[in-house]
Amino acid sequence: MTFSSCLMYAKKIFFSKSQSSDSGIGKRSLTGAIACIGISLVPMVVLLVVTNGMVQGMTSRMINLFSRDISVSVYKNSMYLTSYENFILASKKLADIQGVEKVFPEVRGMALAAGENYRSGAFVRGIPQDTFFADKNFSSLFKVVEGRLDLPDFRTAVIGEKISEQLGIHVGDNIKIISMNTAGKRFVPKVAQFKVGGIISSGYQELDSLWVFIPIEAAFNSLAKSSCEFVVGIETENSFSEELSSIAERVQTFTFQDEGFADSRVETWKEVNASELENFASTKALLVVIMVMIVIVASISVSSSVLIIVMERKKEIALLKCVGASPNGIAISFVLTGASIGLAGILIGIPIGLLISVNINEIIGAIESFVNFFEKLSLAFSFGDSHEIAKFHLLDPAYYLQDIPIEIPIKEIAAVILCTLLLSALVSLIPSVKAGKEKPIDTLRKM
Numbered sequence: 001m002t003f004s005s006c007l008m009y010a011k012k013i014f015f016s017k018s019q020s021s022d023s024g025i026g027k028r029s030l031t032g033a034i035a036c037i038g039i040s041l042v043p044m045v046v047l048l049v050v051t052n053g054m055v056q057g058m059t060s061r062m063i064n065l066f067s068r069d070i071s072v073s074v075y076k077n078s079m080y081l082t083s084y085e086n087f088i089l090a091s092k093k094l095a096d097i098q099g100v101e102k103v104f105p106e107v108r109g110m111a112l113a114a115g116e117n118y119r120s121g122a123f124v125r126g127i128p129q130d131t132f133f134a135d136k137n138f139s140s141l142f143k144v145v146e147g148r149l150d151l152p153d154f155r156t157a158v159i160g161e162k163i164s165e166q167l168g169i170h171v172g173d174n175i176k177i178i179s180m181n182t183a184g185k186r187f188v189p190k191v192a193q194f195k196v197g198g199i200i201s202s203g204y205q206e207l208d209s210l211w212v213f214i215p216i217e218a219a220f221n222s223l224a225k226s227s228c229e230f231v232v233g234i235e236t237e238n239s240f241s242e243e244l245s246s247i248a249e250r251v252q253t254f255t256f257q258d259e260g261f262a263d264s265r266v267e268t269w270k271e272v273n274a275s276e277l278e279n280f281a282s283t284k285a286l287l288v289v290i291m292v293m294i295v296i297v298a299s300i301s302v303s304s305s306v307l308i309i310v311m312e313r314k315k316e317i318a319l320l321k322c323v324g325a326s327p328n329g330i331a332i333s334f335v336l337t338g339a340s341i342g343l344a345g346i347l348i349g350i351p352i353g354l355l356i357s358v359n360i361n362e363i364i365g366a367i368e369s370f371v372n373f374f375e376k377l378s379l380a381f382s383f384g385d386s387h388e389i390a391k392f393h394l395l396d397p398a399y400y401l402q403d404i405p406i407e408i409p410i411k412e413i414a415a416v417i418l419c420t421l422l423l424s425a426l427v428s429l430i431p432s433v434k435a436g437k438e439k440p441i442d443t444l445r446k447m
Contacts (some may be wrong), residue, residue: 006333010342013356022385026308026312026407029343031306032301035345036301037295037348038296038349038352039349040295040345041349041354044295044349045359047287047288047291047415051352053406057203057401059280060275062207065137065208069244070247072251073229073236074260074261076230077260081230083220088218090261097251104135106230109179113163113212118172120166120167122212124214126214126218127151141145144198145161145199147198148198155193155195158199159175160209162208167217170200175193177194180227181226182224182226190276203402234247245268248268249414295423299424300427301317303430306337306341310334317330329436330435331429331432336383372391
């Protein structure tokens with residue numbers, strides 16, 4: 001049999017009605033196998049799109065809102081830290097290095113934040129007052145919950161949504177920042193009061209839950225230097241460029257040559273966020289392995305379907321062999337049938353998976369609204385207070401993005417399609433080879 005003959009016979013098997021007119025088991029098993037492959041591919045595609053968007057969204061926020069492409073941690077005894085003006089002027093020296101696009105000086109420190117009635121730990125970030133406007137990443141990735149995204153004066157603070165809920169404060173309220181200074185063996189508290197001008201959210205609560213932004217001048221004057229870190233964030237043309245390490249090396253070389261930057265620590269965003277990136281990769285790999293196992297289990301139905309079709313078509317196979325069909329040709333025909341089952345499952349599963357993926361935020365929102373509505377309804381019938389119900393979230397905002405960025409991973413989906421086709425053909429080999437080895441004389445005697 002030529003390959004075209006094998007292809008024609010496989011087409012006849014796939015599209016023709018079952019040879020067993022009474023039961024039609026073969027046709028039903030073929031349809032069931034297609035459904036199994038299609039259904040198993042839907043969660044696989046959704047998983048790839050959602051995890052890809054989630055990881056990219058989280059990584060983008062970690063880089064652009066915190067670590068920057070490269071960070072330079074200036075040692076605390078540097079002559080550039082005598083005032084915030086000197087620190088800003090010194091940071092501009094780094095902007096002249098080849099590959100550096102922008103620099104963002106910042107003071108960071110842990111402190112205690114206190115509202116009218118509650119207290120919480122806070123991660124205080126002192127930044128230049130124009131940062132929210134000058135940095136396109138800040139203006140695009142931060143969402144204003146209340147007030148304004150602005151630091152108009154020396155005593156204004158912009159705080160994260162989570163810490164505002166913990167402290168029970170809103171725009172216009174006062175917030176106290178308490179840090180600890182050392183005087184010999186004693187710890188002396190340093191207290192500064194700010195007025196909340198804005199409440200913001202990056203959409204990734206695990207990152208911004210404790211953030212409190214104040215002007216860099218206020219940070220120099222209000223925070224204890226011993227508890228602060230002085231960082232210059234560096235932005236390059238492309239955070240994922242292969243040149244990033246070379247730029248970091250040039251920055252490190254410059255710090256060695258400048259007395260004020262001596263002993264400074266230079267790190268790329270991959271080094272700063274190494275533990276988070278490793279966690280993302282391991283979690284995604286584990287989920288993909290689980291989905292692959294589901295597809296493998298579903299592919300067993302392809303093997304079973306081909307086996308049933310072979311058993312139904314024994315007489316047909318015997319007649320073909322009598323007129324000259326080769327065992328290999330028969331086997332290839334049934335392998336092509338198995339691959340066709342996989343292809344049909346792909347044509348069903350991939351589009352449905354993509355359709356769900358591009359609407360995943362709306363679907364999650366609808367499920368959450370549905371559950372929250374019925375929780376309130378059930379509580380209303382029991383005469384309870386609806387305010388006592390904690391709002392249901394399908395994805396906990398403390399650990400996941402509130403809005404998942406959608407980006408289709410074309411290469412990964414193409415790999416899924418190819419692997420599914422190969423797997424469908426592979427699991428069809430055993431029943432296909434068995435079909436090729438059928439002895440026509442024994443089969444015809446039973447007719």
